[in-house]
Amino acid sequence: MRLPEALQFEREWRGSMDELVRKATQLSLNFPIDNDVYLPESTRTVVMSYRARGILPPADRKRFTWDHLVRLLAARYLVTQGWKREDVAERFKEHSTDYLAKHLPELATSAVQAKPRIDATELQRVEMATIAVQLLAAGIVEQFGHAKRGAVLVQDDSMSQRLTQAMLLLAALFLQEGQDNPLGSVHQLLALSRSPLTSATFGLAVFDYRDFPYAGLLLLDPDRRIPTLDCAELARQSSSELDLREQLAFDALRSASEQLVGRQDEAYADLRLWITEHPVTTTAQLRDFVRETNLQAALGFLLSCYEPVGPRHLIHGQLHLCSACGVPMRRSPSVESLVACTIVQCSRFDKPVESIAHPTGPETLIARPHVLLYWVAPGLDEVALYRKAQKFGLSPRPYPDRDACDISLDGGAVGVDVKSYANPFVLAAALTANVGGLASYPTRIIAINDQALARFHGYLDIVRQRYSGPLPLRFMSVHELMKSLESPF
Ligand SMILES: [Zn+2]
Structure with missing residues (x-):
């Protein structure tokens, strides 16, 4: 039996990422694509890189399915035939999983390897999507500012104008692609903005076009639900009047340093370094630091950067810190019972690990979400x-x-x-x-x-x-x- 036939018996398959890797490897080793052509085994790294390139759709609540299995194996085959991963992603958009499974051996030989030319309509759509995302970023930042002042988000005239404009443009894009607009509610749109901008998450094909500059961009941090650095920067570029300095907390640090007359520059640097190296601390440690460095005047500012341990910092009631960056971890989305780092800049981001709980007490302090995202990370x-x-x-x-x-x-x-x-x-x-x-x-x-x-x-x-x-x-x-x-x- 060849791989295309063997795959037909796996239609009901579901599993975790590790099980996907095992299943794909087992099929690759036991069934040839054609005659004597066998695929190499799969690894987690391969799966993750294919996910990043949009070759594999996101898992549904950590569960992978037959769709992922077929697309993983078909991509493995094309890549071993010398295809670039972005061309594989492009090619896969044209076909259903059924088609890919049945026509596996022919995929690499058919003449579609040449890149499709982007026509004028597509370019126009890319332009529109680009503006929509810039407005969306600006709208999110503006709305976030409103929320910080206590405003509740209601879909009416009180909502950020930029957010309204972004929603209109997105609706027009759905219309152009001949689809119903699933993003009629601003709450839905914001919830979705915690996922990367791809066709798989938003349902808009234009987000995967080669010329769309923001493919895969994340606008809201999924763990902390505040604008990402990229989102804040995009908002600044498109709407210069949006004041992000306050939001990124730099103003508070500046005014804290201003109070230390004669050594403002040194105080600024000392405070910023110390916070970055101490995402988790205790009030005693913090007081020792200001005493040793003679920065007592900045104690109030430092305390304002931290909060006590809360339920959202804990896993099964315990605090787990990343061994590389020291930031509280969350449950691993890919391997149950393990934990993972949430800081995208960290070398251990999203890598499932075992961990020993960090002792906590009433004195334990954790850097606030915006400090973690905009300074520590x-x-x-x-x-x-x-x-x-x-x-x-x-x-x-x-x-x-x-x-x-x-x-x-x-x-x-x-x-x-x-x-x-x-x-x-x-x-x-x-x-x-x-x-x-x-x-x-x-x-x-x-x-x-x-x-x-x-x-x-x-x-x-x-x-x-x-x-x-x-x-x-x-x-x-x-x-x-x-x-x-x-x-x-
Ligand atoms: Zn980390």
Whole structure:
């Protein structure tokens, strides 16, 4: 029996990600695609990378089905035949799972390997979808601001105008694709915005088009339900009057530092480093820190960055912290009984692990959601680079001149900004508009989070190509910069 026939017996199959990997491997080893052609075995990494490329639809409540099994094996086959994964994703959109299962052996030989040309209607749709997402990001940020002031979201005139406009454009896109609009309610739209922008989640094919710049972008952090860094940046780009500084909590840090007359810059850097390295702390530890560094005037500010342990921090009543970033973990979505890190910039993000509970008491404090998302998470690379540069005697300064850049090296000869936007188009647009204080450094480095690079195919090329600001910038991965710190610049 060949694989296409064997697959017909598995139609009722359901299982976890690990079971999917096992089932796919078992089928690959026992049944040939054709004659003597057998597929290589599958791994979790393969499944995760196919999910990231949109080849596999998201799991339904952690359960994978026959759809995933067929698409995984068909993609395995095409990739072994030299297909690029994005072309596989493109190709799969044309076919039902049934078709893929039955025609597996012919998939690689048929003449559709040539990329479909994008026509004018498609380009127009991509443009419309791009604007819709920019408005949606701005609307989410605006609405989030309203909510912070206590307003309840009601779908009427009190709702953010940008959100209303985004909904109208999305409705028009559904109409153009000949579909009913499932996003009539703003609550539905916001709930969906906790999933990546793909056709599988939103039901709009245009989100998977090759030229759509925001494919896979996440607008709301699913764990903390606040705008992601990319969302905040997109909102800033499209609506400059939206004030995000307050939201990103930098203003509070600035005014706390202002009170420390004569050493504002040093206080700013000390406070920011300390918070990034202490996502979980205790009131006693916090008081010791301000006493040792003579930052008592900032105690109120520091306390405002933390909250006591609450039920949403706990798993089965216990606190589990990531061994890499120190942030509270959640239950692993892929493997029951294990836990996983929630910080996308962390090297251990989403990797299911066993963990020993962290002791907690009434004194335990956890950084508030916006502090975790906007400071701690992007700060992980900054702190690692700073500590390493320190070790190698490169006289680094963290957040010099209250944030001119993230780290300066060699007495101010080199300025480094670390970026962890998930989307290279968002980053390129942000830098083209303004490189900020980095402009004042002779050598300007943009170091990009390794996890963000690994998730977006061609990230560095895209950002280099799209950046069109007047000042030359050097783009590299955080990993590469870490290595280059070992030998002098
Ligand atoms: Zn982590």
